[in-house]
Amino acid sequence: MKVLIVDDEEHVREGIKLLGDWDTHHIESIIEAENGEQAIALIREQKPQIVFTDMKMPNMGGIALLEWMKEHTPHTKTIVVTGYDDYHYMRKAIHFGSTDYILKPVDPSILNDTLTRAVNEWHKEENERKQHNNSYQLINEMKPMYRDRKLTQIINNYVLQNAVYEELGFHSNSEYEVAIIRVDEATIQAFGGDRDLAYFSILNVANELLVEKENGVAFRYLSQKGEIVMIFWDHFSEIKQLLNKLHKEIFLAFNVCCPLAKGRHVESVSVLLESYQTAKDALLASNVLADSCVEFYESAGSLKRGSVLLNLMDYNTKIVEGMQIGKIDAFTTIFDEVKNAVKQANYLSLKELLHIEKEYQLLSEHWLKKYEISYNAQSHYEKALAAFFDVKGRFDFDRYMNRKQREIVRFLNIVKRDKQKNNRDIIYEIEQFLQMNYDRDVKLQEIAERFYLSREYISRKFKQEFQENISDYIVKVRMSKAKSLLKNEQLKIYEVANMIGYQDDKYFRKVFKKLEGLTPNEYRQLSV
Structure with missing residues (x-):
């Protein structure tokens, strides 16, 4: 296993090399770069699994490096190490998928806790990738996985042999439309937590309708967790009616409301990804506060005009004041402002909700570390939200905010207790x-x-x-x-x-x- 340390200051790189518990994680090679440009060259050559990076560096800084890595090496785990306690940098770190954000001077325990988490996450994901690769080798025994993989490649613009298209029942055509079925954590729970059963059951319903019309195929999209993708190549005027019918049949059969979204019409198999992305944008723009279970979303035009993405980081000053005072009353204004903003608009997009929860989890870890409070890592942000959706896909925003308020009360009590005794x-x-x-x-x-x-x-x-x-x-x-x-x-x-x-x-x-x-x-x- 290899680690890359990117910082323009040699003493910082040496400090991280000295403090890291590398042998425990079987890290055999530690390489160094002074800026983002050097880092990219080394990443291409050495392919490190873990990258520590500063944010402010000459020539090419950490933000540009993280952006490049998200596109070219998405499996690499990144850890931001900076001397700037700046929420702008923290927000960028979140956006580009950084594992964590730690401050200089580097605390050895925080460094090694973060390293342990990054290594464990990488090994877990690597095992999942290997399991997928092993599955693909057993095509005859694992036809559904093979089929999902090949259809995923088609969406992602891979060029396959003509025989593969025929084997999959995929119709080469000059026109296509893509739709997405979101299989979220609330849906998984409706199937007793059995993820494979959820996909299998919903795919059966979708493909039965498509076989009847002979105008498309549905499959598990392996490039994005929690999605089934449908590719249509005919009867485009009937797609809306088919999606409405699919939505109703899923609800009647399994008592779950799976959000669906349809992408724009495209005229080549090479741009299927563009149709997929417009469907994804429409899905993320869906209003989780809607009273009724919407059959499907068609375009990002449904995004409410004037809607501004809520950022908890924008409340940083008030959060800091609240922590210093140590009383829940100090957070009341923050909660009221967020609640009022959402209720006044009567609109909260799925994208905003996922963003809020992700920021909340990162802020929680930041303050727990700041007060040196031991804690158990929280679940993935989508799993954390699942409990607040009902079977019709409606999100209970009040209950969600009340839960966050109780969590902060508990945190403040722990801080108070820890101040009284070590x-x-x-x-x-x-x-x-x-x-x-x-x-x-x-x-x-x-x-x-x-x-x-x-x-x-x-x-x-x-x-x-x-x-x-x-x-x-x-x-x-x-x-x-x-x-x-x-x-x-x-x-x-x-x-x-x-x-x-x-x-x-x-x-x-x-x-x-x-x-x-x-x-x-x-x-x-x-x-x-």
Whole structure:
């Protein structure tokens, strides 16, 4: 695995090289560039999996580099490292898909936490890519995957052999239109969380209608998660009617409202992607506050005139003030302004909603790190929104905002608590909790929920403080209690075992001898 560090200051590059825990992640090569131009040349030659980049550099800065990478190396994970705590840069980092945004001087723990997350994400996505590649090799056994892949390539303007078009049932024509069926997380949940079943079921309904008309094909679009694409090559005047019928049949069959959108008419297979993009724009412009379940969206012209994309970053000054005051009242104005802006317009596009949630998650991580509060990573922003959509595709904006308000209240309470006692005190509180509950099976998750800390953080800090992990510590506490109880000759060995949390006295005897060098009976005889 390779890492590229891009910064015009040599001491910064050396600092990152020194602080990074590279061996843990099997990173064998660290290469360096002084600006974006050098970085692009090295990326083309060396193909690093992780790139750390500054934002302000001579010749070509970080924003231009991120933009180039999004287009040419979308699988590479990027981490922005800058001395400017500027939300303009943070917003650009979000837009171009950066894994994280950390500030100079670089904190070693933050650097390595971010590195770990980037490496894990890259490996996860790489495994998914390999699984797809393996699937494609089994064409005869995995025809649906092969078909989806080839049709995805057609949309993306790959030139295929004529025999492949015929095999797919794709009609070479001079005119086409593309439509999208959005399979969002709310739809997946309607199928019990089974993503493959959701795609299979919806595709069956779509292709049955297309076979009947012999005017198109539907497939799972592999270039974009959560989408089924339909390509039409005939009966264009009937497409709207067909999409209306498809929408109704999906709802009647599965009780879910899948958003549909139709793209513009194109006159060549080579520009199918343009028809797809206009359909995508129409989908993103859809109003999630609409009272009724819209059959389909036709063009981005449905975007409300004068609508301005809401940005939480625009409220940065008020957010900073609210954090300094530490009271939820300070955020009331922010919530009211956002609510009023949306309700007055009675319009919130899907694009705006996805953008708001993505910004909210990034801001949350920023403030949690700033106050050095351990936290569990939030789910993907689309998954986080799924719970607020009903079966008709309507978004409950009030409930969503109330949830965010409760999350901020909880965060402020944690900040307040952490100001009153440091983390070392909390670890000793956990130790006292274990001392009082040694006789039952205490799970790490229970401790995490009780003390509002992540399991990983608790395990690491506990071992740092007591030089042993929690499970070994509990065993030692139990053995200490056992030795006291064994001095009472009226208690049988199995009773002592039960009293300290072991239901199996044979296992208790084994553990006791391993730690004390004597069996419980031998220890009792020596103690009398």
